Amino acid sequence: MLMRYKAYTLNNFKKISQLSNLSDLQIKDIEIVGQILPFKVSSYIIDELIDWTNFENDPFFILTFPQKEMIDQAQYDAVEKALFQQTEKSVLKKVVDDIRLSLNPNPSGQQFNVPEFDGKPLAGIQHKYNETMLFFPSQGQTCHAYCTFCFRWPQFSLNDFKFAMKEADLMIAYLKAHPEVTDVLFTGGDPAIMKTKFFEYYFNALIDAEIPNLKTIRIGTKSLTYWPYRFTTDEDAGALLQLFEKTIKSGISISIMAHFNHPRALETSAVQEAIKRILATGAQIRTQSPILKHINASGDLWAKMWRKQVDLGLIPYYMFIARDTGARDYFALSLDEAYHIFNDAYNKVSGICRTVRGPSMSSDPGKVHVIGITEINGEKAFVLRFIQARNPEWVNKVFFAKYNADAMWLNDLEPAFGEKEFFFIKELNTMKSSQHDLCHAEGVN
Numbered sequence: 001m002l003m004r005y006k007a008y009t010l011n012n013f014k015k016i017s018q019l020s021n022l023s024d025l026q027i028k029d030i031e032i033v034g035q036i037l038p039f040k041v042s043s044y045i046i047d048e049l050i051d052w053t054n055f056e057n058d059p060f061f062i063l064t065f066p067q068k069e070m071i072d073q074a075q076y077d078a079v080e081k082a083l084f085q086q087t088e089k090s091v092l093k094k095v096v097d098d099i100r101l102s103l104n105p106n107p108s109g110q111q112f113n114v115p116e117f118d119g120k121p122l123a124g125i126q127h128k129y130n131e132t133m134l135f136f137p138s139q140g141q142t143c144h145a146y147c148t149f150c151f152r153w154p155q156f157s158l159n160d161f162k163f164a165m166k167e168a169d170l171m172i173a174y175l176k177a178h179p180e181v182t183d184v185l186f187t188g189g190d191p192a193i194m195k196t197k198f199f200e201y202y203f204n205a206l207i208d209a210e211i212p213n214l215k216t217i218r219i220g221t222k223s224l225t226y227w228p229y230r231f232t233t234d235e236d237a238g239a240l241l242q243l244f245e246k247t248i249k250s251g252i253s254i255s256i257m258a259h260f261n262h263p264r265a266l267e268t269s270a271v272q273e274a275i276k277r278i279l280a281t282g283a284q285i286r287t288q289s290p291i292l293k294h295i296n297a298s299g300d301l302w303a304k305m306w307r308k309q310v311d312l313g314l315i316p317y318y319m320f321i322a323r324d325t326g327a328r329d330y331f332a333l334s335l336d337e338a339y340h341i342f343n344d345a346y347n348k349v350s351g352i353c354r355t356v357r358g359p360s361m362s363s364d365p366g367k368v369h370v371i372g373i374t375e376i377n378g379e380k381a382f383v384l385r386f387i388q389a390r391n392p393e394w395v396n397k398v399f400f401a402k403y404n405a406d407a408m409w410l411n412d413l414e415p416a417f418g419e420k421e422f423f424f425i426k427e428l429n430t431m432k433s434s435q436h437d438l439c440h441a442e443g444v445n
C-alpha cells in the first residue's frame, strides 16, 4: 500500500484524530511547550508507533510531543501569557527566542568548527576527527519528525545557525586535499528527508571524482524510526536503493547510521521491510541512540533493543549520553546511572551485540567513553577513555576522574589521584585558541 508522508506541527496538530484521548489541558500544554521545543510528528508515528491507550507513558509520544515538564514553570507561564494574552506576535517571538537561547542551543562552547579552504570558511562541512568529515547538505536540514530532546533545533528553527552548502565541488576539493579522510558522514537534520535526486547529485559527484581515500559514505538518519516508507513505498525509494547499489559497486561502501531509541521502533512491518531492502543493496546499518530518562533508561530495554537489532541484521554502534542542551533536565541521567544501565545491558547480551560502545559523551576534546567505576587506595574514580579525539594521539588513552554521583557531563568531573588537570587540557586550550571551535554533529543521528 502506498503511504503518503504527512506531518503535523503546531499549525495543524489539532486535526490528529487520536488527540481525542487528551484533555484540553494536555492539548494546551503541547501548544505552549511546542513554541519552545521543536514539534513535528509524522503520520507513521501517530498511527503505528504510539500506543494511544497509554500515551502518557508512551516513549514515542514523549519523544515527539512536547511535554509540560520539559520546560520550567516560569518559562511555561511566560509563553502562556504571551501566547494567549498579548496580541503582538513580536512579543511572543521575543519570549520564545530568549527562552531558547537560555536552553543552550550550541552546547559545550560549540561554535561550529567550520574548516577553512582556500582562505574561506567552508559552510556545510565539519571536520573534527581525522578520518571522518561531516557534510550537511542544505536540502537535508530538517527531519521527518522532531525529537523533543534534540539539540539541533537551532538549525531548523533559528535561522542564524543554519548551515548551507549547495555545491558538491567544495566537498570534493576538500576530500582531495585531505587524504586522511576515509569517511564522509551525511548528516543534518536528517539527510534522508532529501529527495533521491539530491542524493544522486552528491553521490554521483563523489563516484565520478574517484577520490582514492574515500572508502565509506555514511548517512546519519532517523528515518527508519520516523518514516521507514522512505525506503519502501515513497515514489523515489527504489531509485535511492539503486543508487546505494551503484555506489557500492563503484567501491565506496555505505553505512546507514540509524537512530533507534526504543525496541518497539524495530517491530513494525514497515521498518522491517525497509531494513531488508537497504541490506539487500549491500549497505550496512549501524545503530545509535542517546540514553534518555522517560524513554529508554533500563538495561533490559537496551539488551532487548540490541538483540532485536542483531536479529534484523543491524550492527549496534553507540550509546550516547544526553548533552547539556534543550530539555536536558527532563531526559538526563547521571554518568553513574548511564554506566550502570549500559553495564547491565551489556552483561545480558552475547558477543555479537557487543559491537556497541558507550556510554559516550561527545564533548569538546572528543568522544569520552565511561569504561567503569573503580576504587584504588580508597579513592573511587570513573575510568574514562577517548573513543575519538581532536588529537588522534589521545584516542584509546585511559584517564581517571574523581567519582561524583551527580556528574552528568565531562565538565562536571575533576581529575582523580591528585592530578591537577586532565592530561589533554593544555593542548585542547591551545587548539581552541588557534581555530574557531565547533562540533555540532555528535552523531546523534
Ligand SMILES: *Cc1c(COP(=O)(O)O)cnc(C)c1O
Binding pocket: 128, 129, 132, 133, 134, 185, 362, 367, 387, 388, 439, 440, 441, 442, 443
Ligand atoms: C561521532 C563523530 C564522528 C564519527 O566518529 P566515528 O568514531 O568514526 O564513528 C565524526 N565527527 C564527529 C564530530 C563526531 O561526533
Ligand code: SF4
Binding pocket: 142, 143, 145, 146, 147, 150, 151, 152, 188, 189, 190, 222, 444, 445
Ligand atoms: S535527533 Fe535527529 S531526527 Fe531527531 S530532531 Fe534531531 S536531527 Fe532530527
